[in-house]
Amino acid sequence: SKGLEYPFIFLVKTDIEFIPDNKMSIICSPENAVGFKLNYPETMTKIKTFPFEALYISNKEKKASEELRLLYVALTRAKQKLFVSMPLNDKSLNTLKNLSENLRKNNYDTKKTACTVNSLGEWIWITLLVHEKFSDIKQEICPELETNPLFSDDLFNISCFSESDIKHSDPDEIIKNADFAVNPETLENLRNIMKFSYDLSRSEIPSKMTVTQLISDEPEEEGVTLKVPQFMIEESQPATERGNAIHKFLQYCNFWSDADDTEDEIQSMIDRNYFTESEAELIPKELIKKFFKSGLCERIKSALSFERERSFEIQANELEYKNPEKSDFLNSDGMIIGVIDLLIHEPDGIVIVDYKSNRNTSEYYLRKKYSGQLEIYKSAVEKIYQKPVKETLIYSTELAKTISI
Template structure:
């Protein structure tokens, strides 16, 4: 049998599934529970969140201690104690700085120096680096992603980290994109129990032990089924409420004697309690039946007994006996003691046996450690083996830089990389308009009524750019003889639903009109009349990596995609236009 053939069924996942999964993981057995919770409690996510907390503010003792103790730094509890004792009246961060300079343990001082240098470097990067890139930088510097991938369930742990990076990317699209606000955002998610659940990488062919609820296993079968937690008490909360509700008998309240200040259960409440008890027991029996019939080859049921005497308990399974049971174990054990179930075997595992088994395991581990240490000592004396180990451990992939290249980029992303500088390759297509025309046509958009302008709400830069591109794509420059023609064309666009009426008030119509009267616009009209004008055309072009990234010498192909706003043929040449709506002539515009 393989691990994927095993499933652990539980009556309830809350408070139980995490214990099973963590215990199996500690034993090196990959396990997964689809609970929809536990994401922020996973070790790898807590560690990275603690790291970004101290990058934002290192004077937080709990996150700082967590990171020092984690594999990001790798200190032991004794080493943490030595640091704390350097100065008990200051933060752990400041105590670490003191120990780095004045400590007496050279090995610990070197560890702290390396970690603090990394922390200070990341704090400097925080000022200009997006959050998701900062998290990726933490993983690259420390190699923590490789560490979690080497742990049991490494694929799922790595998927959890990838989900955190995706969460950071989504957060940065909002109004607040600082590291401080991201930390507050995560804390609010935890405060209000908004849990994403651990990332699921488990499929049908994944070789891992699955932990699921009995309800979720309905209709499924597995080669080996372990039904755990049989000793868990049934939920009697409904019967203990002050007021009980029932479909047939309505409401069962307590009787309160105000004069004597006493409270007793009414007869109706007792009837409803008994009915609820029978109904709940029937449901529990059905759930138990589902759990026991999921196994195709082997069924293992586990539970906890307070004393050995409870093992040989016998029951006649009368009605009065059945309705008094409080757990599955009280149903299963008497049935297994029946003569008709002699094919079922009971194994008793005492606490002493568990402790003895753990001690034996630890002895073997200590013996293994000694053998490994002696093996390492012999390897250190063999230069050939040592060189081969160093060659494998310190191997550097020769194309590592190329592996980090993006194979597809947009023109906007190229601009961010500094490949295009607008001021060098662009020109102002129109000068300030004459005072006469300004007075006659452009005086505060005098021909546009307020109901057409709409509310003058703030508009995002990307939305404004999209609106200008849409309008310029739809405009026929040859039909614009004056300002009124332009206003009329905009109104027509709004009437046929091409743009919203409110959007007209967000346009600088004066600038658009000035452009339509420029020399370039006349060339556009001429190309349109000749049938050689093209608008909003998509393109994909392949460039060498060395052309896109100046620091690269690779000839790997990088795809660049984008949309050409306007181009036209003129004298056997192509003329390209790229509309820009974010020009700034005065510093005061940026302040405003």
């Protein structure tokens, strides 16, 4: 940007070549002109057509013009000092020799020679080759170069450095021996900028977490770790499908159905496309009958209202929930996502119900494993509804029991 200025500017990688068009098979121009290379399969060669050559020259001039504008901006941004690094290697020496020869052929017409360049550095080399200060480094670079000094203004200095000079130099010593005035305030500001580092700790905190993720790292009870038997591994997938089927039934069933009509209720849900036949076979009918006969089902039917599958999103730092493993997230403005199986609205408060279909379980295990989950639900519901949660319950279909947490 032309408006930006800085105390010091470093212009580097000046030897990178402009991207050429001549390696392409087709060249286009903004004026809708097209140039092709012709293929000759017999000789396995490609020939540039006249339109191709004309467009190549035209496009190269336009690109060079744009690159020259960029170079101008780079050279005019420094308030105090501009540093331009020019690599010295075999490639750059060959470039210098070619530029020197072109200058000689063009009678040291720098404008004419400048039209043939392929990088920003070549424009700078052309300027140096016709400056009287170039004689200061000519012997170090290439004594046989032909030069013809055309101007001698004193706007810059030329210095040569080897790789070893740079590696073994002491920055503080260089500053002490510098031949230019150093602004202490600017120097201190630069040092502070170099020392600055962004606090990235917050970027490592997730923006969203589910309730399950939030409680997953809670410390587990110490004990003996047992290897999972092969038959349990094989049955894990059917167990998951069975649990999903039970949850879906409780999500859509008619709570006023009679326990003896359980099979009719399941068939009705199949007819309404809530289940497939294979999914319905996974539902344990006897356990569902026990649910319809339970005190929880009677409580649901006598409630003011109830909500099934109540989803919510709440800001983490609004919850009254503590988990040392997730303290960074809980203190952030990240969002917690959850779905509550059932909310029962009663005159004196709200009751939260979470269905669990775990097999081979116990009341102690369910309390231990899911108390944190119910605690999060309770805090979220009280924030959302601005009403007290009077109870948090787990209904275990396997135990056919309502467990107060």
